Amino acid sequence: MKDELRWNKIFGGILGAVLLLLVVRQGAEVLFATKPPATPGYAVAVAAGAGAAAEAVETPPEWGTDLAKADVAAGEAVSQKCASCHNFANGGPNQTGPNLWGVIGRKPGSHAGFAYSSAMTDFSGKTAVWDYQHVYEFLAGPGNYISGTKMSFVGLKKKEDRINLIAWLRQQSSSPAAIPAPNPAAAKAADAKPAADAAKPAA
Numbered sequence: 751m752k753d754e755l756r757w758n759k760i761f762g763g764i765l766g767a768v769l770l771l772l773v774v775r776q777g778a779e780v781l782f783a784t785k786p787p788a789t790p791g792y793a794v795a796v797a798a799g800a801g802a803a804a805e806a807v808e809t810p811p812e813w814g815t816d817l818a819k820a821d822v823a824a825g826e827a828v829s830q831k832c833a834s835c836h837n838f839a840n841g842g843p844n845q846t847g848p849n850l851w852g853v854i855g856r857k858p859g860s861h862a863g864f865a866y867s868s869a870m871t872d873f874s875g876k877t878a879v880w881d882y883q884h885v886y887e888f889l890a891g892p893g894n895y896i897s898g899t900k901m902s903f904v905g906l907k908k909k910e911d912r913i914n915l916i917a918w919l920r921q922q923s924s925s926p927a928a929i930p931a932p933n934p935a936a937a938k939a940a941d942a943k944p945a946a947d948a949a950k951p952a953a
């Protein structure tokens with residue numbers, strides 16, 4: 751019985767976290783594609799989802815805050831892990847993977863002269879652009895995120911590595927994507943949550 755309750759709690763937590771992630775992602779997409787709306791959609795969403803414990807999943811980035819304080823040089827160092835397959839220079843060649851100049855903001859699977867997997871082509875059919883959040887989730891575990899991708903790379907487990915890398919990647923472009931306006935409320939909610947969870951007495 752006690753076990754059952756615990757599993758209920760865990761599944762509830764995961765469900766809540768996934769929901770929160772979806773909603774936050776939607777909000778980030780709106781921000782990325784357009785000027786920031788007067789009232790960002792995700793601020794409300796985060797408040798609504800904050801009740802659900804996100805114990806099993808790390809809190810998603812708040813791009814306006816996280817990109818502004820990211821370590822671009824550290825991100826460039828992380829890009830060494832990609833360099834065996836990707837060239838990042840403007841007009842550079844395709845290698846094992848496609849050239850990644852300007853990839854943030856680019857339509858997935860669209861770089862000229864590269865033979866993408868059908869998995870990536872399918873993904874492209876339902877994804878307008880590689881925005882920060884899509885790249886972030888893809889890099890965490892490419893094969894998990896796009897099942898059947900031919901990018902055989904295990905992924906970057908650390909949230910910090912991915913954010914720093916994306917901050918650097920953003921600059922490898924003739925017209926870097928905009929950094930959304932920071933949303934201190936959302937960032938604070940994300941930061942405060944683990945502390946609040948930790949303070950909760952064990953059930």
Ligand code: HEC
Nearest residue numbers: 831832835846847848858859866867870899900901902903
């Ligand atoms: C072992 C080789 C390899 C490594 C290492 C690798 N990639 Fe890839 N990458 C690929 C291949 C191959 C594809 C094409 C995937 C497909 O068509 O399914 C790809 C595709 C991508 C795409 C999609 C590009 C587009 O045009 O849609 C991005 C973004 C990307 N890689 C980023 C990275 C980053 C960032 C790293 C380092 C953290 C990395 N990759 C490491 C091989 C690799």
